[in-house]
Amino acid sequence: MRARADLTGRLLxxxxxxxxxxxxxxxxxxxxxxxxAFVSWYLQDTGSPKAIYVPSPARVADAFFGSFSLLPGxxxxxxxxxxxxxxxxxxxxxxxxxxxxxxxxLLMGSYWSADALGRPILEMxxxxxxxxxxxxxxxxxxxxxGPVGIVFLGAFFPILINVMFGVKSVDPSxxxxxxxxxxxxxxxxxxxxxxxxxxxxxxGLKVGIGIAWMCIVAAxxxxxxxxxxxxxxxxxxxxxxxxxxxxxxxxxVIGILSMVTTxxxxxxxQRFYKWSGMK
Amino acid sequence: MDKKIAIxxxxxxxxxxxxxxAAILLTRGGEKEDxxxxxxxxxxxxxxxxxxxxxxxYIAWEPFASSAVVAGTGRVLLxxxxxxxxxPCCVVVVSNSFLAQDFGGGKTGKNLTTNFLRAHMDATxxxxxxxxxxxxxxxxxxxxxxxxxxxxxSAVVEExxxxxxxxxxMNASFRAALAEFTEMYMSYSLVTNETLSGLGYSxxxxxxxxxxxxxxxxxxxxxxETPTILNPATPIRLGYLGGDLHQVAQIxxxxxxxxxxxxxxxxxxxxxxxxxxxxxxxxEMAGFKNGEVDVGYLGAPPAILKRLNEAIGTTxxxxxxxxxxxxxxxxxxxxESLHDLVGKIVATPGEASIQHLLLKIALSKExxxxxxx
Numbered sequence: 001m002r003a004r005a006d007l008t009g010r011l012l013x014x015x016x017x018x019x020x021x022x023x024x025x026x027x028x029x030x031x032x033x034x035x036x037a038f039v040s041w042y043l044q045d046t047g048s049p050k051a052i053y054v055p056s057p058a059r060v061a062d063a064f065f066g067s068f069s070l071l072p073g074x075x076x077x078x079x080x081x082x083x084x085x086x087x088x089x090x091x092x093x094x095x096x097x098x099x100x101x102x103x104x105x106l107l108m109g110s111y112w113s114a115d116a117l118g119r120p121i122l123e124m125x126x127x128x129x130x131x132x133x134x135x136x137x138x139x140x141x142x143x144x145x146g147p148v149g150i151v152f153l154g155a156f157f158p159i160l161i162n163v164m165f166g167v168k169s170v171d172p173s174x175x176x177x178x179x180x181x182x183x184x185x186x187x188x189x190x191x192x193x194x195x196x197x198x199x200x201x202x203x204g205l206k207v208g209i210g211i212a213w214m215c216i217v218a219a220x221x222x223x224x225x226x227x228x229x230x231x232x233x234x235x236x237x238x239x240x241x242x243x244x245x246x247x248x249x250x251x252x253v254i255g256i257l258s259m260v261t262t263x264x265x266x267x268x269x270q271r272f273y274k275w276s277g278m279k
Numbered sequence: 280m281d282k283k284i285a286i287x288x289x290x291x292x293x294x295x296x297x298x299x300x301a302a303i304l305l306t307r308g309g310e311k312e313d314x315x316x317x318x319x320x321x322x323x324x325x326x327x328x329x330x331x332x333x334x335x336x337y338i339a340w341e342p343f344a345s346s347a348v349v350a351g352t353g354r355v356l357l358x359x360x361x362x363x364x365x366x367p368c369c370v371v372v373v374s375n376s377f378l379a380q381d382f383g384g385g386k387t388g389k390n391l392t393t394n395f396l397r398a399h400m401d402a403t404x405x406x407x408x409x410x411x412x413x414x415x416x417x418x419x420x421x422x423x424x425x426x427x428x429x430x431x432x433s434a435v436v437e438e439x440x441x442x443x444x445x446x447x448x449m450n451a452s453f454r455a456a457l458a459e460f461t462e463m464y465m466s467y468s469l470v471t472n473e474t475l476s477g478l479g480y481s482x483x484x485x486x487x488x489x490x491x492x493x494x495x496x497x498x499x500x501x502x503x504e505t506p507t508i509l510n511p512a513t514p515i516r517l518g519y520l521g522g523d524l525h526q527v528a529q530i531x532x533x534x535x536x537x538x539x540x541x542x543x544x545x546x547x548x549x550x551x552x553x554x555x556x557x558x559x560x561x562x563e564m565a566g567f568k569n570g571e572v573d574v575g576y577l578g579a580p581p582a583i584l585k586r587l588n589e590a591i592g593t594t595x596x597x598x599x600x601x602x603x604x605x606x607x608x609x610x611x612x613x614x615e616s617l618h619d620l621v622g623k624i625v626a627t628p629g630e631a632s633i634q635h636l637l638l639k640i641a642l643s644k645e646x647x648x649x650x651x652x
Contacts, residue, residue, distance in 0.1 A: 049568055049569075052588075052589045052590060070468060072467060072468040072469050073467050073468070073469045073630050073631070074467075074630070074651060075467065075648075075649075075650060075651075076648075076650055077650075077651060084304045085304065085305065087300075087301070087304055088300075088301045088302070088303070088304030088305035089301070089305065090301075091297050091298070091300055091301035091304070092297075092298060092301035092302065092305065094297065095294050095297040095298040095301060096298075098290075098294055098297075099294055102290070139327070139328075139331065139333075142331075142333055143318060143333055143624075144305070194287075225318060225624065225652055226305040226652075227305070227651065227652075228651040236319075236629075236630060239561050239562075240561055240581075240584075240629050240630060240631050241469055241584065241588060241630075241631060242584060242585050242587075242588030242589040243469070243588055
């Protein structure tokens with residue numbers, strides 16, 4: 001009973017503390033929608049041929065809510081199916097990026113030889129946008145794994161670089177102290193390097209999931225297997241069908257999903273800090 | 280130490296969970312009974328895709344069906360005329376603002392459209408005559424022009440020509456087919472009644488009868504040759520799809536080399552300038568919307584769908600070809616009927632394309648569903 005009262009009290013306190021922040025946020029969102037409605041109305045009113053590309057917020061809202069029961073042009077598929085297919089691709093690409101990026105980052109950060117080996121390749125490939133790889137990946141890895149590979153590329157570099165940076169930012173005096181106390185190389189790695197790196201990994205994970213979502217439209221651009229996804233429907237509804245409200249509705253879904261997953265990652269990050277006593 | 284191991288364990292567990300969820304999401308549902316799955320891509324990629332075993336078949340327009348046949352990688356399971364005889368395919372579309380344009384000397388875009396269609400008719404008749412006399416010199420001229428345009432070998436082009444029919448007329452069956460495609464779009468919620476009424480059409484029939492306007496074609500027959508160019512300063516900007524054999528009439532009508540220095544367009548007083556080719560009909564319709572195209576050759580479906588959903592001011596004034604698409608399967612596969620494709624993946628040029636709609640019609644006749652794979 002008391003615990004619950006405590007919790008409510010705490011929630012209220014948090015709410016009160018952050019109230020100005022929430023109010024400002026809401027004002028900005030409302031202002032944005034108002035501006036959007038105005039632009040859409042203005043184009044419509046002046047008879048601009050571009051009006052069709054900027055549908056009103058109300059029409060987009062209609063398309064958004066309607067899409068969860070019926071998706072124009074795709075049979076037996078609703079927005080839920082698009083979400084689950086895209087989520088599957090994003091999570092899989094992301095998981096692979098983590099599995100490869102984390103150890104690679106640790107190695108490159110810890111050993112100069114690994115750094116010397118990996119750095120030129122890293123610096124050469126990092127600036128190439130994942131979009132550029134789409135045709136190659138889809139043909140080399142096939143329609144199921146190609147799109148996953150594109151997402152992987154997007155998430156891989158932020159994870160790798162953050163972990164690498166984390167390892168390099170280990171305080172040398174800590175390493176010296178550990179060595180003085182008789183720690184072996186393995187001990188230093190496990191007890192000093194790893195814990196220092198975790199917060200950086202968490203940042204990499206948070207940035208990575210955001211970029212993974214950014215890649216989904218490109219990833220689902222050609223020759224797709226494993227279900228139609230959000231990115232697929234964005235190009236389909238706009239370029240092929242000319243149903244622009246549906247395009248915006250799908251874009252909003254990507255925005256929400258990216259927000260939710262990034263929020264989860266950042267929640268996890270904070271929990272981790274607290275639990276491991278690093279902050 | 281325990282805590283560090285716990286951290287590692289948590290990370291590993293998290294990865295496993297994430298990958299597990301992802302795998303479930305991607306493979307969810309499994310395969311349904313009596314369903315052929317599709318994926319969509321540009322036709323130019325389809326034969327590579329088939330050869331790489333990424334799909335079990337594809338449906339595309341010529342020369343993309345015959346190219347796999349000539350290369351020996353594919354064979355045609357079904358020609359589109361077996362699904363719907365005489366089905367329309369590419370059409371000639373004119374921009375409504377071009378129709379209203381004044382070219383001086385009492386000539387408007389309407390007169391120029393009529394002259395344009397006269398050249399289109401002549402070119403179509405010339406093609407049909409050339410194809411009927413394979414030993415004649417016109418046949419080899421046609422093959423040369425088509426091979427250069429499509430960037431394919433003469434062998435591919437000759438094979439492809441066997442399956443395309445060239446016709447400019449807009450008869451009742453043409454209109455009925457346009458209505459059928461529009462109805463199909465409506466059944467997939469791609470076009471709504473509100474869209475039709477918003478553009479002033481009372482029904483699908485009303486839309487088709489107004490959108491496919493036979494007036495200009497009707498008048499084209501009496502157009503005579505003229506030595507003066509009607510639009511010397513403002514050429515007609517011609518839109519077309521790159522390498523599409525269905526649209527070879529515009530290549531013939533533009534050609535001067537094989538026609539004693541005067542193209543068919545020039546013969547009827549027209550200064551016509553071809554745009555850079557468009558990738559597909561949707562891109563060409565965007566060209567119409569942006570005012571880059573006056574007259575264009577493109578597939579009927581994008582001309583319908585984009586006209587309605589994006590209110591692009593255009594009119595269909597003639598046909599360019601009928602039939603001429605094929606369902607290709609791998610030459611080494613044992614697929615003998617549509618039922619053999621159940622559970623497999625077939626590539627199409629896109630959900631709104633004529634090839635996609637035709638395959639859907641064929642499959643539904645056999646009681647097979649056609650879903651995104």
